[in-house]
Amino acid sequence: YCKKPSNVRQRFATEPRSITPKSSTRYTKQIKQPPSSPNSFFTQTSALIHSWKLKQKSKSQLGIELNVLIGGCTKLSQLIEIIHSLKSDKQVMETSWDIRLIHKLLHKAAEFSDSHSSNFDGVFSDIIRFKSFYESKTCTLLLKLIKLNLNFSDAKGLVLGDTAEASVMQQWGIKPVVAVYNAFITVCAKTGQFDSAWRLVCGDKPVMAPHLLLKADSITCLNLLTTCAETGRYAEAKTLVLGDGDTDTASLIQQWGIKPNVAIYSAFITVCAKTGQFESAWQLVCGDKPMMAPHLPLKADSITCMNLLTACAETGRYAEAKSLVLGDDDTASLMQQWGIKPDAAIYNAFITVCAKTGQFDSAWQLVRGDKLLMAPHLSLKLDSITCLNLLTACAETGRYAEAKSLVLGDGDTASLMQQLGIKADVAIYNAFITVCAKTDYFDSAWQLVCGDKPVMAPHLPLIANRITCLNLLTACAEAGRYAEAKSLVLGDGDTATATATASLMKQWDIKPDVAIYNAFIKVCIKAKELDTGIWYLEEIINKCNMSTLSQIHAQLAPLEKDNFASMIDKGITQGIYKKNVGLMNHCIDLHMDKIFEGHSGDGTHIRGVPLAFAKLLFCYHKQNNEPKITSIITGYHGNNTLKNGMIIFLKDEFGFEFIEDKFNSGMIVLSESSH
Structure with missing residues (x-):
């Protein structure tokens, strides 16, 4: 399993390659002590390494057995145990491994794509420390891992490097290929880094162009359109696909010699949906010069129709959605004209348009009208998604009676x-x-869990979950029902006595989290029971851990904007906040553990404070402690909400131009022009 590299690879490097990452390129992650149970993946890996070091198995055999062990991981944490066991052994780290072992680790990591981005912290840095003969395929797999971790700095360091240091790929002697750049663009899309993606094809020094060895392909275009959609860049998407009609400038894909296809136009429609440019999307199929039509080489397909319906929903265009799916009495629908058969997914998307545009009756007619389109006796039948979308339409248009007839x-x-x-x-x-x-029928909601005939209960097949609790708390807030909210989250009676009744959530075995407590606070505010509710809440949370209490304080403090400074000062004396409240050397660190005493996160990831709290904290420090704040650590998880929100806030409120730090995507710094 650990063959010598081929001569092809040796042309690029004569020694196995690994990289020791700079500490500045990532946040250190709090790692629990490796598990010592006999069946843990850490222990199993250590045992395999030990037998190899005793010459009981060859390096090749060790590689094969590690491959099997990696394949048996069912959780990301187990894979991380293997990596930690490997990297903690000096001989392992000094040995060159077959690249297929590295690829196995990366393929396995990609299987856990539903894990929170922070759970991947440090995995990239650990993997690239292993010695091997890295390939362009390795880089593509590494970029998939980075995309899951949402760490743009790692992607930039791997592919582009900077003025001071060559990229990791260059250090490995790997020549970039189009596939690597395409994968890099997907990271840009996920992390909101449009400019970095666009510069690859349209910068001062493009890396893919007709006059260069590397040329953009249709996948490049699709990935760029995804980035445009994620970052709201309509103008660039139009330049890419349509060009500029006013000046007759050819589109970029024409200049690159790429023939547009239905997938590219469908992706462009998604950009239009996200940026409110409905007309541009509609022109592709119904304009003076359509790009897709029955008489043209390119014909719209069901994905085109789904994307057009999404655009209709986003921009409130009911008439166009109706003409697309249903047509009029005398006119066949566009889908009929195009020879596309509507399916349940199309009708479900049309119902969403109806929900967004207040056209409930049109949605209802699909399942209860004179001319049913979905019914048990028809080829198209309703499914659970249809029902969910109909309920969304009921909620948006205030139709309780129809929702009740549908469900109950x-x-x-x-x-x-x-x-x-x-x-x-x-x-x-x-x-x-x-x-x-939404319709003021609280009792009907409450009956589902606490009525004479509940439909969700511990003794029934269906059991309420966390979302149930959040939705019930929303209903409590709308109806001002504090007592029910308290029984749901805290229980009844005096929580300090033995006679107290356990909360419904406890009976249902659902652990309250910060979102639940925040929803309960909103009920208290709506029901004018804030003082009482918070008293109970703090009493409960004090018995839990400091981490939860600090998160509640972070949510509560912005409710008292005018008293924020005094609340912080009081909190410092009470031991809630750290004395420096996240400020050190002209830099504010917005991570919870830098602001609150005793906050240790969940053992894997330290979250940032809410954006509303961060804004007030900046003002607090600027006014009271440090007028010249030059950098802010925001972290890079959570879809960059905190980072981007602070950049906009500082620009609008103070005229400060903060930009992303070129070495660390989780930090923003005051630009030199602002100095």
């Missing part, structure tokens, strides 16, 4: 879902609770 029925009449043979699940009931919250 009426007395002797079975619900529509029962008649249609669709089993209601927790998601359906949660959506129904939202309708109740």
